[in-house]
Amino acid sequence: MKTWSSSRWKKPAQGALLATTLVLGGCVSVPYADDVRDVRSTLGPRWTPEVPVPALTGEAQRGEDIDAAVKQLLAQPLTADSAVRIALLNNRDLRAAMHELGIATGNLVQASLPPIPELELELSKPGGEHELQLGVGVEYSLSDLLLLPQRRGVALAERASERARTAGEVLSLAYRTRLAFYDVQARRQQLELRNLALRNAQARYATAAELEKVGNLRALDLATERSAVESARLAVAESENGVQDAREALNVLLGVFGAGTQWTVDSLLGDPSDALSKQDGLEARAIESSLDLSTLRGRMEAAELRRKLAATEGFLPDVSGGVSGEREDDRWQMGAHIKVGVPLFDRKRGERISALSSRESLKARYEATATAIRASLRQTRFRVESTASRAKHVRDVLLPATRKALEETVLQYNAMQLGVFDLLRAQDNVTNAASTYVDTLLEHHRARAALEQLLAGRHEGLELAPTRISAAASGSGSAPASDAH
Amino acid sequence: MDRREFMQLGALAGGTLLAGQALAQTSSNLAPVRAEKPRIVAPGGQVAVVTPNGSTLPWKNVRGVKVGHLVAMPVKHTFAPGLEVEAWGYNGSTPGPTIEAVEGDRIRIYVTNRLPEPTTVHWHGLILPNGMDGVSGLNQRPIAPGETFAYEFTLNRAGTYMYHPHYDEMTQMALGMMGMLIVHPKRPRGPRVDRDFALMTHEWKVLPGMRRPDPNAMSDFNVLTFNSKAFPATAPLIIGRGERVRIRFGNLSAMDHHPIHLHGLYFEMTGTDGGFVPESARYPETSVLVPVGSTRVIEFVADEPGDWAMHCHMTHHVMNQMGHEAPVTVGANARTIDQHVQALVPQYMTMGQAGMGGMEEMGMPVPTNSIPMMGGKGPFGSIDMGGMFTVLKVRENPEAEDGSGWFAHPKGTVADKADPAKLAADGIDPDVHFG
Secondary structure, three states: OOOOOHHHHOOOOHHHHHHHHHHHHHOOOOOHHHHHHHHHHHHHHHOOOOOOHHHOOOOOOOOHHHHHHHHHHHHOOOOHHHHHHHHHHHOHHHHHHHHHHHHHHHHHHHHHOOOOOEEEEEEEOOOOOOOOEEEEEEEEEHHHHHHHHHHHHHHHHHHHHHHHHHHHHHHHHHHHHHHHHHHHHHHHHHHHHHHHHHHHHHHHHHHHHHHHHOOOOOHHHHHHHHHHHHHHHHHHHHHHHHHHHHHHHHHHHHOOOHHHHOOOOOOOOOOOOOOHHHOOOHHHHHHHHOHHHHHHHHHHHHHHHHHHHHHHHHHOOEEEEEEEEEEEOOEEEEEEEEEEEOOOOOOOHHHHHHHHHHHHHHHHHHHHHHHHHHHHHHHHHHHHHHHHHHHHHHHHHHHHHHHHHHHHHHHHHHOOOOOHHHHHHHHHHHHHHHHHHHHHHHHHHHHHHHHHHHHHOOOOOOOOOOOOOOOOOOOOOOOOOOOOO | OOHHHHHHHHHHHHOOOHHHHHHHHHHHHHOOOOOOOOOEEEOOOEEOOEOOOOOEOOOEEEOOEEEEEEEEEEEEEEEEOOEEEEEEEEOOEOOOOEEEEEOOOEEEEEEEEOOOOOEOOEEEOOOOOHHHOOOEOOOEOOEOOOOEEEEEEEOOOOEEEEEEOOOOHHHHHHOOOOEEEEEEOOOOOOOOOOEEEEEEEEEEOOOOOOOOOOOOOOOOOOEEEEOOEOEOOOOOEEEEOOOEEEEEEEEOOOOOOEEEEEOOOOEEEEEEOOEEOOHHHOOEEOEEEEOOOEEEEEEEEOOOOEEEEEEEOOHHHHOOOOOOOOOOOOOOOHHHHHHHHOOOOOOOOOOOEOEOOOHHHHOOOOOOOOOOOOOEEEOOEEEOOOEOEEEEEEEOOHHHOOOOOOOOOOOOOOOOOOOHHHHHHOOOOOOOOOO
């Protein structure tokens, strides 16, 4: 684990910001494009998703180009990557986050400006035959000028912290978009499977009805099958709600509404992969790239600089000086003065205590966060591996086993050892195994996205909770009509 | 496309027709051995017992004692082509070889145990020294695996008997350990017979796809056999017209008696495992109930030539691996069911909505190691029976028969579609309605 060190706080982007300061010193505009570039450069080495980070647009306002790009992407069936690209282009919360970085940039610019000289003009008319007297004085706070680099340093550190936080927001958006997309995929697949289960229940009921009609089945069995159909129908309705919920969650992240919500998805959840989790040194990578830790480091640096600034202010007399001229009797009398405020009573002790406590608090939080990141990395890595293993087991063992059981049930049916209801239950087992596969795949993709998120530098907001989204009441587990007679 | 065409297509697509193919490929192997001229083995011209699908224990004569050897052992046994099981038996077969001797013989039978558990042999129905009776724990200690015991006694009473274990008989008999034991009288009794057959009836539970009979079964027996063979693998009994025939039935089934019914003739029961039935007590019959743990001997003269069915009259006993878990579909509209189920399981086809007849001809793929519930080749199509079923072939020249041919009916002696003119002449309206 890398320890906190003030030397690591130096930012390579200081020069660019200084230039920005100078440029913006005269005229005012939103520094959106520069902030985006800065965030991109921050994300660059961390960005592991397939979507190129330049998809994060530098346009301060939504433009026609952006709308066209979003429309073009929405017109095609969505993929996880295209969904992320749309979100980067179009999500308003992300735009808001970028503007919040602009606030910090503005603060930095402001803190970089030298103090303003104070000009004093004095007109007086003593009366009588005395002429109008003119006095001119200029006073400049030397203390403020001396403290300028330190104040700027504080603002610089605060902006660096904000930049890391904003970069984290970008990662978070990409992550949440990816999760939402997987959720849509999984729920669509589950809906298809629930429909299949419904058709199975309907087939059992139709068979039972036919047999009951000709006197071969009890009314009880028919009623049981009817209840199974209705349970399965309910499961389909729940599943439809699930799909709609998932679509709306993704719509929010994509920032679309109206016609923009008519996007389609035609791909299935991908096969499991655990290649990434097999790599070594992932914990160190997660710590190294952590934007959460970068944010904390920036805030720690700012707190430390605030403490130093307060200390300097507490011991530095408030010095200002100036020159003055007074015109009297057509003559200018020139003079100079210097003012020294002695900090006898206010030596900024309170500010120093506050800044020091803030720094120590952040340091403790930094260490706690690092510990949490390591734990999350291990947990996520295990989840990726276990879900991949489980998904492969379901795909390669359980599903074939249920299909084989179905084939054997057909043979046993042909041999009149089992009945049509047994056959349909065996088919339902295949559907349920497929449902388990979808659930497990979803859990795997969520875990994998979380692992990528951790390695990209974002720890906050990870979602690793078990994700069982299949409808509980599939109708397949209901009491069967008796095959016996 | 009708139901059968569909199923034939399904069978082609679905893979194997193991049982059907096996039956077709090996039907020639199923033919009974060429009928031999009856051998004389006992005084008075008493003919040797024939055990269809079985064998007779060979003797060595050692200083006046007939010495034989039974080896109790696991056996791979085929009930009918397509259904092979891991059974237990004697000398490589189930039932074991028929033991055949003559009243007054002293016999010594060595029994070697190659089973994984102890065993004994009980000589069912014989009167003998108590220590030779073969009840484990009561009369003897059990024969441990690898040991060989000697049983020796004199056969004092002619009759039809059996042998079987009396140690863990539930398992050992359920797996096939049994055999017939015939003692010919020293002096023949009654009319001389020309043919003498031994048939051991038995019942087994072998679910389709399994390879070992279930010894825990107390019901649901689904393989019913004569000499451990199920139709169509049962060897027919070939006899000559006018010959006097004796059939000895034994029953070591676990739970069921078997009413054996003969077509085309009547008979009299002449013996049990208790002895001979007095002539005054005999009466004509066409079915004989063979109770569990008993033998029954019948005798008859077959006057009418032909291929005559002989079978247990319990209808499920003439089925192979009959299942009864499926719902009854008789009367149901198969199309309604099919359209729903086939959408999910394309291989599915509703069966039995018009009854169960002709199922075997559908040729549906079935589990490995299983055979159709019924069906064997006959001269007019499939014989819609199985299990405890065989054919009595009454022929003018039985020695010329190998059992694979069918009776040639004289013209006009086979039931067939009625001539409409004759129907009308006889005042029969086939479209008449009742109720």
